[in-house]
Amino acid sequence: MPPEFEESANKVSMPADDVPDATVALDEEPTVSLVEIEPGLAVLFADQPPVGFDVIPFEMMSTQANKGLTDKLALASGIGNLAAQGAQSAVNAHGLVRLAPETLQALNRARPMTSGGWNLGSLVTGKGRIAASVRWAPVTGAQTASILSALGPAAALLALQVQLASISRRIDENVELTRDVLRALHEDQWATLLGLHETTMRAVREAQAAGTVNDHIYSAIATRDPDLRKQRLLFRSFVRGHIDALDTDGQSRRAHIQKNVEQILADAHGMLMAEWSWYRSQVLRASHISRDEAHAVENERLLAELVADTQREHSRAMDEVGGLLTDLERQCRLIAELPAERSLPFTAKRQNIRDTVAMAEALAERVAILRNRVHTQPAPLDPPLTAFPEAVPDEVLRILRWIVPGDQPLLAIADVNLDRLVGDDAYLGVTPDRFFISAQGAVRKQGIIEREFPLADLRYVRFRERDKRGPVLDVITTEENIRLTFDDWAGKGQGLDDTRRLANLLAAAMNLPEAERRTDPLLTGSLRDATRPSIPPAKADALPR
Structure with a gap:
């Protein structure tokens, strides 16, 4: 960099x-x-x-x-x-x-x-x-x-100074990896985008040199206001379209990326150029208004509103493009781990998926830098509890790294069977606030988790050992009764210890909220007597009354 x-x-x-x-x-x-x-x-x-x-x-x-x-x-x-x-x-x-x-x-x-x-x-x-x-x-x-x-x-002027410092220290020049893609796909918009970028950057440099935004400096910006707003709205609409398309199931999300990854990168890059050109123009306008000391009182109110609106709108736009790029990078990294498709289409040639990952990562890092944030990725998974006949396959953990819900650590993972007419091999995983169950083929071939459940919805867990066969695990949630079985390896020795521990982990999350509790006068007295522990008379006398 x-x-x-x-x-x-x-x-x-x-x-x-x-x-x-x-x-x-x-x-x-x-x-x-x-x-x-x-x-x-x-x-x-x-x-x-x-x-x-x-x-x-x-x-x-x-x-x-x-x-x-x-x-x-x-x-x-x-x-x-x-x-x-x-x-x-x-x-x-x-x-x-x-x-x-x-x-x-x-x-x-x-x-x-x-x-x-x-x-x-x-x-x-x-x-x-x-x-x-x-x-x-x-x-x-x-x-x-x-x-x-x-x-x-005066806080408005302080906020103004914050914005100016941010701009002067974070020159948002083009990211070389995606500039050519943007120019190729938005040839009709490229000249306007680049012109707005260079005009606003020149105005900032001139204002810093002069120590003020005078009429000579601001006039060049004021005449470009319609173009600034048009480009910003245009590319935000492109980005929002991609966000909506990715807000679906894993298979549809990956299909959209494979078909449109080049367009997503170009639109995100274009939005960054349009957004920061508009943002610079707003800060320059605020600085220009602050020079008008003859109308200082009403200008203070105007500045306060202008700065607040600019910060709010800019933050929202950066949230959108940042979220899109994070999701894009994550999905590209997932595709790189799947066996079926390891390359994506780019212009007249096919580029390796890892080149695509590099392009998505470069833009995501640019957004993080502009927002003074650390560009992070989910840590490699290393579950402390595993229930497998042998070690957990490395490729499974690499795939799950990009699809485990909530970017949370994976506490446990197990090789289980779905109790169906035709049983399926499946994975059972547990994170700090949820558990998931998915057929192994769905994870390893499609990169998706089929079902996930909040631990708060877990009502009861039953673990039952069986002679000469693997144990049975019943998990009851607010909506489903799920029965999972284990193969023979889990019926003895370390396998049995691991599956018992897994059942205990889930049982630790069992709860029945007060809103779901029921009472009936026919059972209240007898139930209380039946559940009261038996206490020998000598010890009962010693209890506090």
Whole structure:
């Protein structure tokens, strides 16, 4: 990946055993304060910015507007009071700091140390060195919510600065792997798309150089507004069409991908270009409005609405294209594991499915980078409990990796038989919140799971051993009575131990919600007496009354 696409390695590091000097840094008085104003982006306050730390300067806002905004932020967060009390010699807002997506993931998994309402940690440079101890107010905390509320209309300008920083640091140039596909399939739209992309990018560069969005800069954008909106709506409709087509059963979803994979990639790429061109134009418009100080009061309300609408619409669009690309990459990886079809059609030649996976992955990674998120994939499956005559076939686990519901770990998998007139070999799998049953051929040849059930619907489990034959497992849900059998290998030794453990795992999830419980006066008294344990008189006297 080219350097301009790489994330900043600077991050907030949680105290950990593998960071040898983290505890040393936390013993010192924090020298840096961060106020997070959207996930992963914070305003940096310090007497001096940490050496080797990448700070995004404030741009495209007047010096007076910047100072007024950061002064309000410092006072609302209490940082200004800290300076007055001598805890920090000076408090300056140096700009914005972007936390790496890996850091945000770590913060979701770990509970940070706190002091005086602030989270504590360490700032780490790209080379892994601790640059400074830090206190920060996360955007998800009540403290930051109260800070942004105290800012009032000025919060719109702060949100504007967030957007500008995001754009300036994330230049969305074309992904080379899919640009040719887009140009070939949308030749009639390509010139317009590329023109809008280059026009808005040039306007951003000019505004950053001038430190403002004046009439000369914005006029070039204003004349392209109809084209910007048309292209955005056009490609969003294409993407939504694919999303609807993939919202079906596994076999139909794979058939749509095999027939249209080239079109899906082109439409997703086109939507990214159209969406970010429109997004840049909205941010430039907001910056242009903020220059009109003669109408500052009404413009504050206009800016607040413009920024909120832009953020909401942009987030929704990126959710759509991100979800489509995630599903596309997943399905392509599944096809690569199936025996029937290992190549997909592309223009005049047939490309290997792994080339297609690379194209889908490249676009999915681009979306993740633009959204400051980690591009993830389901982890390889390694179920701790297996009930098989031998080891679980590797190809089964590779296929299930892409079709197990909910991206959850696979707790158990078993080789079972469906109790039918003509029995079928099947797989029984258990995850933390559901179980599934599917014929083995459906999994290994078609890459589908036929039936799945929430564990919350599981009512009763019965496990019965049989002489000279494998045991029987009855699973009763809210809607079905399912009988599964095991072959002779499960009737003794390790096989019997494994199947017993599997039955016990399912039985641990049995429940009967209060809403499904029934009573009858004919049984209430006798049932209570029948189920009451027998207690010897001597012990009964000792029970509390």
